[in-house]
Amino acid sequence: MRPSTESSADKSSALQIELAQELDVDELEELVNLAYRGGKASVSWKNEHHLVQGPRISKADLKHYISEKDSAIYLCRNESRRILGAVHIEKHADQAHIGMLSVDPDYQNYGIGKKLLLFAGDFAREKLNCREAKMFVFAGREELLAWYQKMGYEATGETMPFFGPESGLRALVENAHFVVVRKNLA
Helix, strand or coil, X not given: CXXXXXXXXXXXXXXXXXXXXXXXXXXXXXXXXXXXXXXXXXXXXXXXCCCEECCCCCHHXXXXXXXXXXXXXXXXXXXXXXXXXXXXXXXXXXXXXXXXEXXXXXXXXXXXXXXXXXXXXXXXXHCXXXXXXXXEEEXXXXXXXXHHHHCCCEEEEEEEECCCHHHCCEECCCCCEEEEEEEEXX
16 A cells, blocks of 8 residues: 655654564565565566566575674664565675665655665664675666665676575576675765
8 A cells, every 4th residue: 555645755754763673574574575576566676576586585584684793684664663664784894785675665765765775874884883885786777776876886897696596596587697886984
């Protein structure tokens, strides 16, 4: 169900960002898989269902990320406590890897992704003392890459291979790989 006629700014101000807990795993798994693989978004650059087959995340992966010392998942909740978005932040030396940026397709275009991405960068700089943020974006998602560039990320020219068959994922396009983007946080 699409949010009411409240403006984007009104909706965004009522949102809270908080650290995910293990009790959030079921709802979070559903949200992330819907956002990435659900095919519900009205424009293809907002999900990967046409590029990848298989779940984006498992409950076991989420529990691992939540319990790890240098890893955190932050949630964006509305006033009813429903999870509308999420982002994963993981520290690697002085670099933060930001990923799993997810927004419920019914709540896209309300600034939730932007709010979470800005939060992740600020958190990485202020709490984790990271000088740089890195993200891995599925190649061919030009509109998404353009959005990340608008948010201050730049392509590094580096790529990462797509996951092997043991991951349970299947690329639906040839030459599947990830493009590495970075942002200076200093």
